[in-house]
Amino acid sequence: MKKHLWILPCSLLVIPLLVAGQNVQPKPVSKKSSTSTAKSSNSPVKPADPSAKIVYAELTIGELIAEDANRWSDKMSAHAAVSGFVTQVAKGTDGDTDVRICENPKIEGMDRARCIVAKCISRLPCDLPPVGKPITVKGITRYDAKVGTHWWEIHPVEEVEK
Helix, strand or coil, rough: CCCCCCCCHHHHHHHHHHHHCCCCCCCCCCCHHHHHHHHHHHHHCCCCCCCCCCCEEEECCHHHHCCCCCCCCCCCCCCEEEEEEEEEEEEECCCEEEEECCCCCCCCCCCCCCEEEEEECCCCCCCCCCCEEEEEEEEEEECCCCCCCEEEEEEEEEHHHC
């Protein structure tokens, strides 16, 4: 019986040695993939095709506001052109220029049922008309659902038509 007791501890010591002794072969890397990554890291980035023009869905403020922010519909587009009147221009805390655009130039304050916010970022500065004048902004539609906001935005504004 004592002769067989040493078999268990010895086998427990030998098993890890056997497992470690098996050579795990690394996956061969083809020369094609290694050279293509080297080429891609050294090659300059090509600019976007200038002939590929962005198509903006033309929406009224009412049409944009009527959309459910939680459901995407066929009428929605990531890029939209929205027209209205500039009712306020302010510099945001994030460095963006916030432009309130409403259906009527006499609307005061942020009326979420008749106004949107357009945001001009520093990388895409906007040439804005004065308050009270008509404007069409083209850019990416977003719904700002932060506490205290809950309104539709064009952020960033990519083009401005006065």
